[in-house]
Amino acid sequence: MTDWAADVKIYRPDADDAAIEGLLKTYRLVMTNRDSAYVAFSDPTELATVKTSFLQKKLGLTDSNEVLDAALAEVGETLKADRTKSRITVYYLLAEKFGKLDLFH
Template structure:
């Protein structure tokens, strides 16, 4: 099993235990691959829920550019909802898991079809 596959399994376990959901493994794999090399870097593989600039970057670069969502007030609300689902008390939030949850939250699975 390669390093990426190990990380995908770790992300799936987070979805099962911290988000109480059974992940769509095909979608999780595609979202993880879409994250590129950031998944291998300790700092960039996680997000800081308290960093407003990072949340704006997720909104701008992932939700608007990647998923093609219109720029409106619902985007930050969606990010906050996903962070709550992941568990505010969980300090380590993997970027691939957050992106997966955002894809599901906004119903944009077709982007990865």
């Protein structure tokens, strides 16, 4: 079993454990499937889904597409050395960037 919290802590050593746990509870089913457990930053359809489903719907963001796309690109750049980009890590970094970690407590 993958330690998703440890993956987040590679990028944020002082990560909010309660927020990670909340993300894991929310996305537990998604994380059991290898295909959906990781975000493919090279797939525009995948990025559009993350933007629509996570950033706009789950986080409730109303920022412009340019702002949301820039945030996705920034997280992609942060994780570029990692071949497998954990959905939990991607979501944590995005929620943190927009000050929305409290939604997962």
